[in-house]
Amino acid sequence: MATEHVHVARTLMDHLPVLVVLVPFLAAPLTVLLGSQRLAWPIAFVSSLVSFLISIKLLMQVIDGGVISYHIGGWAPPLGIEYRIDAANAFVLLLVSAIGTIVMPYTVQSIKSEISERHHTLFYTMYLLCFTGLLGVVATGDAFNVFVFLEISSLSTYVLVAMGAKADKRALTAAYDYLIMGTIGATFFVIGIGFLYAGTGTLNMADIAAHISTNGADRTIETAFAFIVVGMGLKVAIYPLHLWLPNAYTYAPSAVTSFLAATATKVAIYVLLRFMFSVFQPDFLFEINALRWIMIPLALVAMFAASLIAVFQSDLKRMLAYSSIAQIGYILLGIGLLSATGLSGAIVHLFNHGITKAALFMGVGALVLRSGSSFYARIEGMGKVMPWTSFAIVIAGLSLIGVPGTAGFISKWVLVQAALEQGWWPIALAVVASSLLAIIYVWRVIEVLYMAQPADPTRREAPLSMLIPLWIMALSTIWFGLDTDMTMSAARAAADGLLNGFSIGGTSVGH
Amino acid sequence: MRHHLILRVVTKLLIGPIILFALYVQFHGDFSPGGGFQAGVIMAVAFILYGIVFGLEAVQHVFPSWLVHKLMALGVLIFAGTGVASLFLGYDFLDYGAFSPHHPSHGQHWGILAVEFGVLVTVTGVMVAIYYAFAMRRPAISDEEW
Numbered sequence: 001m002a003t004e005h006v007h008v009a010r011t012l013m014d015h016l017p018v019l020v021v022l023v024p025f026l027a028a029p030l031t032v033l034l035g036s037q038r039l040a041w042p043i044a045f046v047s048s049l050v051s052f053l054i055s056i057k058l059l060m061q062v063i064d065g066g067v068i069s070y071h072i073g074g075w076a077p078p079l080g081i082e083y084r085i086d087a088a089n090a091f092v093l094l095l096v097s098a099i100g101t102i103v104m105p106y107t108v109q110s111i112k113s114e115i116s117e118r119h120h121t122l123f124y125t126m127y128l129l130c131f132t133g134l135l136g137v138v139a140t141g142d143a144f145n146v147f148v149f150l151e152i153s154s155l156s157t158y159v160l161v162a163m164g165a166k167a168d169k170r171a172l173t174a175a176y177d178y179l180i181m182g183t184i185g186a187t188f189f190v191i192g193i194g195f196l197y198a199g200t201g202t203l204n205m206a207d208i209a210a211h212i213s214t215n216g217a218d219r220t221i222e223t224a225f226a227f228i229v230v231g232m233g234l235k236v237a238i239y240p241l242h243l244w245l246p247n248a249y250t251y252a253p254s255a256v257t258s259f260l261a262a263t264a265t266k267v268a269i270y271v272l273l274r275f276m277f278s279v280f281q282p283d284f285l286f287e288i289n290a291l292r293w294i295m296i297p298l299a300l301v302a303m304f305a306a307s308l309i310a311v312f313q314s315d316l317k318r319m320l321a322y323s324s325i326a327q328i329g330y331i332l333l334g335i336g337l338l339s340a341t342g343l344s345g346a347i348v349h350l351f352n353h354g355i356t357k358a359a360l361f362m363g364v365g366a367l368v369l370r371s372g373s374s375f376y377a378r379i380e381g382m383g384k385v386m387p388w389t390s391f392a393i394v395i396a397g398l399s400l401i402g403v404p405g406t407a408g409f410i411s412k413w414v415l416v417q418a419a420l421e422q423g424w425w426p427i428a429l430a431v432v433a434s435s436l437l438a439i440i441y442v443w444r445v446i447e448v449l450y451m452a453q454p455a456d457p458t459r460r461e462a463p464l465s466m467l468i469p470l471w472i473m474a475l476s477t478i479w480f481g482l483d484t485d486m487t488m489s490a491a492r493a494a495a496d497g498l499l500n501g502f503s504i505g506g507t508s509v510g511h
Numbered sequence: 512m513r514h515h516l517i518l519r520v521v522t523k524l525l526i527g528p529i530i531l532f533a534l535y536v537q538f539h540g541d542f543s544p545g546g547g548f549q550a551g552v553i554m555a556v557a558f559i560l561y562g563i564v565f566g567l568e569a570v571q572h573v574f575p576s577w578l579v580h581k582l583m584a585l586g587v588l589i590f591a592g593t594g595v596a597s598l599f600l601g602y603d604f605l606d607y608g609a610f611s612p613h614h615p616s617h618g619q620h621w622g623i624l625a626v627e628f629g630v631l632v633t634v635t636g637v638m639v640a641i642y643y644a645f646a647m648r649r650p651a652i653s654d655e656e657w
Contacts, residue, residue, distance in 0.1 A: 007602070026588065035580075074606030074608060
């Protein structure tokens with residue numbers, strides 16, 4: 001392999017696909033090494049901001065359908081590990097890094113009250129590792145590398161959830177449940193990868209796709225598909241595999257919940273999409289059956305059952321966790337429709353629901369900071385003492401329902417369109433009907449916040465460091481509800497890219 | 512363990528060769544089976560053995576907890592730093608050819624040695640940290656923990 005060849009020096013711009021993952025990855029051990037509580041936050045914030053700026057640049061490079069391929073260690077794929085950026089993953093990179101950056105200023109006050117002092121430095125380390133893992137899962141084009149980054153993000157997530165133990169010891173059992181379920185999911189996923197490797201002899205996703213499209217699928221590859229779908233299904237929290245989610249979201253520190261709710265499940269959905277549409281061909285009969293007869297019914301059950309459970313909760317944070325399961329149902333429905341419109345609806349809902357839920361959980365965190373708990377009984381009348389926080393929650397709540405003019409409306413509208421395109425009007429009706437359930441659970445929150453006397457009128461509004469990120473998210477739910485150019489065009493480009501599958505050595509921007 | 516003279520003497524005799532063997536496995540890693548992970552485990556064995564025979568306090572006097580934590584992070588930085596170095600030399604991330612542009616295979620030797628050293632440092636740290644975590648565990652959960 002030691003052939004001499006003329007080397008063209010790479011510039012910084014060529015390294016963007018790896019830098020987006022590398023910058024937070026370097027920052028994580030740095031915070032431990034410096035061991036300084038004061039330096040940890042600036043390091044974490046600056047590195048997530050750098051990742052965010054790189055993601056914007058990457059999305060601009062690939063939004064016209066280009067693909068950037070980066071070869072780690074200079075080894076060309078399919079032998080080497082490839083980072084492969086196209087419209088679909090650039091869009092998810094942008095979502096993850098944007099949320100990661102906006103949550104950062106919010107964490108300062110929030111973790112002060114919710115995490116014990118001696119864990120503060122390690123909190124930022126874990127946060128950066130989780131952030132790295134999520135970005136890595138999205139950026140890589142190598143199936144095994146997906147697993148490695150998935151484990152980095154999952155293991156740090158378990159620790160982050162367990163850090164809620166200062167406020168409530170049940171965070172420990174929640175983290176343990178999540179650890180068991182998450183590990184089973186990861187094991188299924190890696191078994192699937194193993195079968196794929198056995199069936200095709202390669203780990204590069206584009207190469208696997210090429211192999212399957214020329215040689216067709218045999219029983220090994222079908223088994224791989226089943227294992228990967230179930231494994232990722234656990235991470236996504238597809239309806240019957242969702243049991244880890246409510247406790248993990250409820251007992252994790254608020255800053256962690258708002259970051260995870262907007263990113264972790266979304267990244268898992270991205271992996272599912274990538275495998276279903278790019279690695280396995282969508283016209284592969286086995287997969288069509290799986291989507292139509294398993295995914296759509298489960299999505300419908302999730303939309304109704306989880307919403308119904310959310311209606312009867314008495315804890316705001318737990319209610320939002322159940323509503324997340326329902327919203328994942330919408331995304332899966334879009335995927336199950338198996339059309340370009342359905343897929344772009346799913347991708348745009350992935351983004352819109354991400355920002356909506358981040359805003360809502362940030363609002364809950366601000367309420368928890370002042371009232372000590374997110375139980376409805378404890379936050380009664382907070383609309384009068386914390387008007388800014390409460391109003392932001394109302395705006396994000398409207399987006400959760402899907403009121404016109406908010407981001408949630410756009411994605412549900414596209415989903416309804418996609419269902420009608422195929423003439424499946426009962427499904428379109430189901431989307432509307434389950435939104436009615438969302439009205440009930442959001443209305444209960446408004447009732448609690450505004451129509452009761454405040455228990456303690458001396459409570460103050462949340463600090464600015466929490467209000468500003470909260471309002472950025474709340475206003476962006478309106479912004480992306482009115483100006484849909486960016487989200488819809490990115491989602492369409494992503495859907496087209498996914499449906500067309502891979503072509504090895506396709507058009508390459510970069511180098 | 513105060514009365515176990517043989518154990519104490521043999522342990523003291525063994526610790527040197529164990530560390531030497533760890534370094535042998537480390538530096539021979541790119542020619543034969545071995546490398547940073549195995550070497551790190553063997554290196555950690557030296558400290559763990561010392562801890563088992565002479566007690567936790569003695570070993571933590573030599574290798575304090577804070578140092579273990581720093582080493583875990585340092586190793587990761589050495590690994591990633593090697594990649595960053597190649598990146599600044601105008602090559603792809605972790606392309607060891609960067610360290611010897613005219614003889615990429617020589618560069619690969621250097622690169623692998625640097626990366627494996629990072630692995631050694633982190634694995635030693637992690638193994639010792641796991642041992643400390645178990646050894647320092649209090650026998651029962653005290654009341655205020657609930």
